[in-house]
Amino acid sequence: xxxxxxxxxxGLTGIFITLTAFWLLLLIILPQAFMLDQSxxxxxxxxxxxxxxxxxxxxxxxxxxxxxxxxxxTKPAVQAKIEALKVEIATLESQETDPPREYGLQNYSRxxxxxxxIFVKSIFYALAVTVLAFVVCYPVAFTIAKLxxxxxxxxxxxxxxxxxxxxxxxxxxxxxxxxDYQGVINSFLAWMGVVSFADKTWVPFLEYPGSVFVxxxxxxxxxxxxxxxxxxxxLDKNQLEAAQDLGGSVFLTHWRVxxxxxxxxxxxxxxxxxxxxxxxxxxxxxxxxxxxGDWFSQLIYRQFFETQNWNxxxxxxxSLVLVCLIFILIMMxxxxxxxxxxxx
Amino acid sequence: MRGKDVRLEDVVMRFGSFTAVQQTNLTINAGEFFSxxxxxxxxxxxxxxxxSGFIDPSEGRVLIGEEQMNGLGPAKRPTAxxxxxxxxxxxxxxxxxxxxxxxxxxxxxxKRRDRAYELMALVGLQGHEEKTPxxxxxxxxxxxxxxxxxxxxxxxxxxxxPLSALDLKLRQYMRAELKExxxxxGVTFIFITHDQGEAxxxxxxxxxxxxxxxxxxxxxxxxxxxxxxxxVATFVGENNVLEGKISDLQxxxxxxxxxxxxxxxxNQDKATVGDKAMVFVRPERTKLLNGAALDNTFEVDFERxxxxxxxxxxxxxxxxxxxxxxxxxxGQHKELEGRAKIGFNASDAIVMRSxxxxxx
Amino acid sequence: xxxxxxxxxxxxxxxxIYIGIFFVYLFAPLLVMSLAAFNSYxxxxxxxxxxxxxxxxxxxxxxxxILQGIVNSVIVAIGVVGLSLPLGLSGALILTRLQSxxxxxxxxxxxxxxxxxxxxxxxxTLIFWGRxxxxxxxxxxxxxxxxxxxxxxxxxxxxRLQRQDRVLEEAALDLGASSFFMFRRITLPFLAPTLATGxxxxxxxxIENYNTTIFAVGGDWTLVTEIGSRFxxxxxxxxxxxxxxxxxxxVIAATLYTIQKEREKQRRAALG
Numbered sequence: 016x017x018x019x020x021x022x023x024x025x026g027l028t029g030i031f032i033t034l035t036a037f038w039l040l041l042l043i044i045l046p047q048a049f050m051l052d053q054s055x056x057x058x059x060x061x062x063x064x065x066x067x068x069x070x071x072x073x074x075x076x077x078x079x080x081x082x083x084x085x086x087x088x089t090k091p092a093v094q095a096k097i098e099a100l101k102v103e104i105a106t107l108e109s110q111e112t113d114p115p116r117e118y119g120l121q122n123y124s125r126x127x128x129x130x131x132x133i134f135v136k137s138i139f140y141a142l143a144v145t146v147l148a149f150v151v152c153y154p155v156a157f158t159i160a161k162l163x164x165x166x167x168x169x170x171x172x173x174x175x176x177x178x179x180x181x182x183x184x185x186x187x188x189x190x191x192x193x194x195d196y197q198g199v200i201n202s203f204l205a206w207m208g209v210v211s212f213a214d215k216t217w218v219p220f221l222e223y224p225g226s227v228f229v230x231x232x233x234x235x236x237x238x239x240x241x242x243x244x245x246x247x248x249x250l251d252k253n254q255l256e257a258a259q260d261l262g263g264s265v266f267l268t269h270w271r272v273x274x275x276x277x278x279x280x281x282x283x284x285x286x287x288x289x290x291x292x293x294x295x296x297x298x299x300x301x302x303x304x305x306x307x308g309d310w311f312s313q314l315i316y317r318q319f320f321e322t323q324n325w326n327x328x329x330x331x332x333x334s335l336v337l338v339c340l341i342f343i344l345i346m347m348x349x350x351x352x353x354x355x356x357x358x359x
Numbered sequence: 360m361r362g363k364d365v366r367l368e369d370v371v372m373r374f375g376s377f378t379a380v381q382q383t384n385l386t387i388n389a390g391e392f393f394s395x396x397x398x399x400x401x402x403x404x405x406x407x408x409x410x411s412g413f414i415d416p417s418e419g420r421v422l423i424g425e426e427q428m429n430g431l432g433p434a435k436r437p438t439a440x441x442x443x444x445x446x447x448x449x450x451x452x453x454x455x456x457x458x459x460x461x462x463x464x465x466x467x468x469x470k471r472r473d474r475a476y477e478l479m480a481l482v483g484l485q486g487h488e489e490k491t492p493x494x495x496x497x498x499x500x501x502x503x504x505x506x507x508x509x510x511x512x513x514x515x516x517x518x519x520x521p522l523s524a525l526d527l528k529l530r531q532y533m534r535a536e537l538k539e540x541x542x543x544x545g546v547t548f549i550f551i552t553h554d555q556g557e558a559x560x561x562x563x564x565x566x567x568x569x570x571x572x573x574x575x576x577x578x579x580x581x582x583x584x585x586x587x588x589x590x591v592a593t594f595v596g597e598n599n600v601l602e603g604k605i606s607d608l609q610x611x612x613x614x615x616x617x618x619x620x621x622x623x624x625x626n627q628d629k630a631t632v633g634d635k636a637m638v639f640v641r642p643e644r645t646k647l648l649n650g651a652a653l654d655n656t657f658e659v660d661f662e663r664x665x666x667x668x669x670x671x672x673x674x675x676x677x678x679x680x681x682x683x684x685x686x687x688x689x690g691q692h693k694e695l696e697g698r699a700k701i702g703f704n705a706s707d708a709i710v711m712r713s714x715x716x717x718x719x
Numbered sequence: 720x721x722x723x724x725x726x727x728x729x730x731x732x733x734x735x736i737y738i739g740i741f742f743v744y745l746f747a748p749l750l751v752m753s754l755a756a757f758n759s760y761x762x763x764x765x766x767x768x769x770x771x772x773x774x775x776x777x778x779x780x781x782x783x784x785i786l787q788g789i790v791n792s793v794i795v796a797i798g799v800v801g802l803s804l805p806l807g808l809s810g811a812l813i814l815t816r817l818q819s820x821x822x823x824x825x826x827x828x829x830x831x832x833x834x835x836x837x838x839x840x841x842x843x844t845l846i847f848w849g850r851x852x853x854x855x856x857x858x859x860x861x862x863x864x865x866x867x868x869x870x871x872x873x874x875x876x877x878x879r880l881q882r883q884d885r886v887l888e889e890a891a892l893d894l895g896a897s898s899f900f901m902f903r904r905i906t907l908p909f910l911a912p913t914l915a916t917g918x919x920x921x922x923x924x925x926i927e928n929y930n931t932t933i934f935a936v937g938g939d940w941t942l943v944t945e946i947g948s949r950f951x952x953x954x955x956x957x958x959x960x961x962x963x964x965x966x967x968x969x970v971i972a973a974t975l976y977t978i979q980k981e982r983e984k985q986r987r988a989a990l991g
Contacts, residue, residue: 019816021413021432022888023906024898034809035829042806042866043828046843053846154734155741162734171738173973178745180969181752182927184946185962189748192755192763199751202766233748265730286834294836297929301950312838312930319842319934332842339835354827411893433893446890450908460894462904511894 047336054123054329056116064111071104122330130314130331137311138338140224141293148232148239148288149281156243156280157273161252175237183234187301190230194220194302227302227310231292238287246280247273282350290339311335362390362547363424363437363514365410370419372405379405381571382419387549387564389514392541394550394558396595397568398717403551404519406568410549411517412436423515434463438515439508443523445500447492453503454479454488460511478506482540498529505540515547522557534561555595559583567591569715585627585709592639592709594717599645599682601638602713605630613710618678619657624708635713642685644707647673647692648700656702661695675701749966756959763956775956782957788942791857795932795941796925798861799868800918806865807872807917808910814873815880830874832867840866841934855937863935864925871924872917879913 020028078100082093126134159171178186193199201217204210210217220226250273258268274281292298299310309317311331318328347353365387372380380402387393395403408414409421412433421428428436439460448456454475455462461471479488482502492500501521508516518537522530538561541548552558558565559579566576567590575587586592593600603617613626615636624638648656659675659682666688673684673692684701686692751765756776759769779785810829814822832840844863845855853859887909891901907914929943936944946958 018818019813022816022885022892022898023812023902027898027902031809031812034806035813038806038810038866038869039825039828041847042844042862042869043832046840046847046866049847049850050839050843151741154737158734158738171742173977174742174745176973177966177969178749181749181962181965182943182946183929184943184950185752185958185965186748188763188950188958189752189962192751192765193748197764197766199766233744236745290834290836294838295930296838296933297947300947304950312836315838315842316933319845325846328842329846332839336835336839343834354823354830413889413893433889434895434897438893440890440893442886442890444884444886446884446886448887448891448905459891459896459904463891463894463896463900507894 050329051333053326054333055120056118057121057326058114059117064107068104068107068111071100071107075100075104122327123334133309133314134311134334137293140227140310141289144228144231144292145285145289147228148235149285151232152236152239152284153243156240157247160244160247161250161255175240179237184297184301186234187230187298190226190233191301194226194229196221221302221304227299230302231295231298234295234298235288235291238291239284242280242283242287243277244280246277250276278350279352279356282346282352282356286343286346289342293338294335361514362545364389365515365547365549366422367406368420368422370409370416370421372402372409372414373417379571383573385566385573385576387547389547390545391563392538392548392550392561394552394562394565395568396552396555396558396565398553398594401568402571403568407440407517407519407549407551410515411438411440437513438517439511439513440517441504441508441519441521443519443521445504445521447500447503447507449492452489452491453484453495456492456503457506457510459507474510478510479503482506497525498533501525501533509544513546515549518548518550520552537561559595567594586639589637589639589711589714589716592711597642597683598639599642600680600716602679603636605632605634605636605710608632612705615710622655622708623705624710625706627709628712630710630712636710637713638708638710640703640708642672642683645682645684645701645703647684647686648702653702654705655708656700658698658700661697661699664692664695675699752959753963753966756956756963758956761955763954763959775960778955779957779960784940784945785942785957785961788940788945791939792926792941792943795857795860795864796922799864799925800921802861802865803869803872803921804914804917806869808876810869810873811876811880815877830870833870837867837928837930838934841931845934855935856939857936859935859937860932860939860941863931864928867931868921868924872921875913875917875920876910879910883909
């Protein structure tokens with residue numbers, strides 16, 4: 016901090032610290048903390064509350080009538096009853112406007128078995144997408160980094176970026192048009208005479224989770240390719256030639272030379288792809304359209320905007336954060352990379 | 360521009376548990392060319408940074424003129440620093456570089472442009488004003504850096520080994536150039552270097568540093584003729600060293616029992632009988648003898664003869680080390696071999712208590 | 720060299736075929752989507768071909784919600800760039816200078832928005848700001864998006880700052896510059912290219928964002944959330960028209976960028 020003040024003076028350093036603190040607290044830590052808090056309580060609503068308040072008010076009316084009628088020594092006793100009832104009404108009313116919160120893990124533990132199975136299924140799907148994306152992307156990243164001439168590499172790079180020109184939703188939507196019942200592939204099959212629209216014997220691609228995989232990989236290809244490309248790019252070409260010169264097969268060269276060198280990039284690519292897939296709301300939303308089961312991210316959305324149960328929604332959301340955190344820690348351990356390697 | 364004197368009073372600099380500069384008192388006179396000479400890591404750059412204001416001493420005071428500088432940042436001190444890598448601003452043209460200090464002081468553009476052009480003329484860079492630093496050669500960049508530092512009219516110019524990146528020829532040329540600029544401007548120059556040749560040719564006075572301690576501050580001649588410590592004796596110029604124990608004292612002289620026999624020299628440290636001591640004698644004061652004897656004479660084995668143009672270096676082996684004799688090249692000693700007799704006068708030899716030598 | 724490192728002929732050939740298939744995979748959806756924009760059929764389709772038309776382009780220009788969505792998206796994106804660049808720069812400066820054992824922790828927290836799903840950022844922002852009575856809308860969208868776009872710009876700035884020669888800043892101070900003058904004259908010009916890239920990337924990321932925005936946007940809408948809601952309430956090829964326009968814009972921008980780069984290269988070559 017001293018070196019910062021020495022260079023930029025107290026004024027500028029103060030501004031830097033204030034901005035960073037704003038970001039750190041108000042945009043990262045506090046929102047996460049409040050979400051965690053929200054997930055840890057629920058409101059135990061008393062359905063009878065309204066009726067109880069109504070009844071108390073009618074009792075109050077009766078007592079006030081009694082008090083007018085009462086004489087002499089009975090009056091103070093009735094008056095005391097009225098005061099007691101007023102206090103009771105006040106507590107009941109405060110319960111109605113500001114119901115008591117019950118803290119505990121109930122939002123997590125009460126996850127229905129259906130929701131839980133969706134949760135687990137989503138994690139496995141995301142893992143499958145990550146592995147597939149790696150298999151699909153690694154040869155491409157390697158080719159651009161090491162095999163293509165500089166001009167070809169630039170061209171391939173441009174080819175990778177152009178699909179990203181259009182929005183994620185539109186990208187995915189294009190796949191919907193291809194895989195739909197009467198989409199491009201089924202039309203092609205019909206033209207070949209393999210399926211028939213009239214008999215509805217089309218291939219129901221959208222009912223398979225695989226169609227979401229295809230779109231997810233498509234949507235997040237860049238996040239796998241770029242980190243791997245960046246690390247493979249720094250590999251000395253002489254090492255490849257040395258490996259081949261020593262008689263290493265293509266497989267051995269990659270397994271013992273390229274992949275160990277590209278570890279940080281692979282770790283980052285996998286983390287990004289997993290995180291984006293497991294947390295993607297748009298892709299399953301568009302690709303499933305109710306034709307195959309919900310993904311967990313869709314469940315979370317429903318908790319917030321359909322059933323309006325923010326507490327359960329927060330619990331589901333926080334579960335997702337935990338999953339991502341665990342995945343990141345596992346990847347860091349397996350690939351032996353530090354948090355500093357996970358930048359871009 | 361007028362130089363000011365710089366004083367360090369009881370200055371100590373610590374970084375955590377490491378003491379970079381031990382307690383030091385140093386006075387640098389106004390308008391002198393002063394060098395701080397020492398091997399890398401000796402603390403000379405730390406002193407420079409304390410004077411320029413990038414760091415404040417842990418203890419003691421830094422004064423420039425009569426003003427105390429402690430607590431003032433580099434922007435507020437009447438000093439300008441020429442960095443080792445020059446630190447020219449790559450995104451500005453050369454004249455903008457030179458004018459930067461004036462721009463920081465709010466001088467209007469036309470004025471600072473004129474001044475920058477003037478200074479670039481002073482350092483011989485007319486015609487290069489609109490180029491960027493990267494379009495200049497090493498020596499030209501050097502001059503832009505000097506002009507840029509002079510533009511803020513500093514009382515003290517600090518130079519952090521600015522010649523080390525240049526090749527030998529250019530370095531020798533720039534030495535003369537720097538000396539000339541210093542003479543013309545009258546600014547106090549504090550020059551940091553590990554190259555004794557550089558320090559000896561340019562400086563009025565030199566401070567020799569070792570491991571955070573100033574070993575000796577003296578004029579160039581005194582430093583060479585009367586080194587105060589074994590380190591200075593071997594770091595500044597070359598010296599032959601003979602080690603032993605003091606066996607006798609005679610009016611200002613001491614006799615040291617060495618492997619080469621009893622050697623007599625000036626008893627500089629006022630050492631007493633029984634002290635471990637070293638005798639230092641310059642190679643040019645050591646003679647190869649043909650019969651005639653000097654105060655100290657002994658036999659050694661000839662090893663080799665290196666020709667250095669105007670001079671020859673004759674190398675001899677003793678039981679414990681080597682002795683160099685430095686003579687003008689008159690075409691002599693071409694057939695030298697085997698045992699030889701060498702010697703020197705007691706008045707040319709200095710006896711000091713044993714201490715650490717320079718390993719350079 | 721290339722023949723050798725391409726490996727034996729067969730595997731080289733397989734790789735080439737694979738790369739070909741991969742790019743078909745990348746571009747086929749674009750083609751399908753673009754074609755549907757020119758089909759007269761009232762639903763987006765290329766299989767039910769009813770003839771070429773530019774009708775949907777006209778329809779787009781009369782679609783007020785989409786047009787307002789574009790305006791909203793641009794407003795949000797400008798806000799996000801304006802907020803996330805200073806945040807990212809501050810974080811980067813502190814992280815590159817701070818010598819503490821908490822540096823890595825601070826780094827981890829500041830990049831964490833990149834590592835957790837976008838919907839979480841939207842949800843947590845919605846919950847937190849809801850407690851202080853700021854409800855969903857464009858303002859909240861700016862905050863939610865900035866939390867992770869600032870992380871992107873921070874990484875960009877850190878990469879740039881690693882190549883900074885700090886001696887230049889010292890030199891400026893030594894020549895009498897105030898720290899503010901030095902920052903403006905030395906540090907910012909050095910960071911200028913990164914500021915530009917950061918602004919472009921941040922702008923595009925913001926325009927493109929859906930997963931975070933859908934939670935934070937409340938009753939307002941951006942272009943992307945509007946497209947998202949149309950998936951539920953009836954599609955029309957107007958959506959495809961938007962896609963086509965995006966592709967055209969990007970290709971133009973990419974081409975201009977490449978030409979600019981090429982010119983710069985030539986200018987530099989001319990200077991020697």
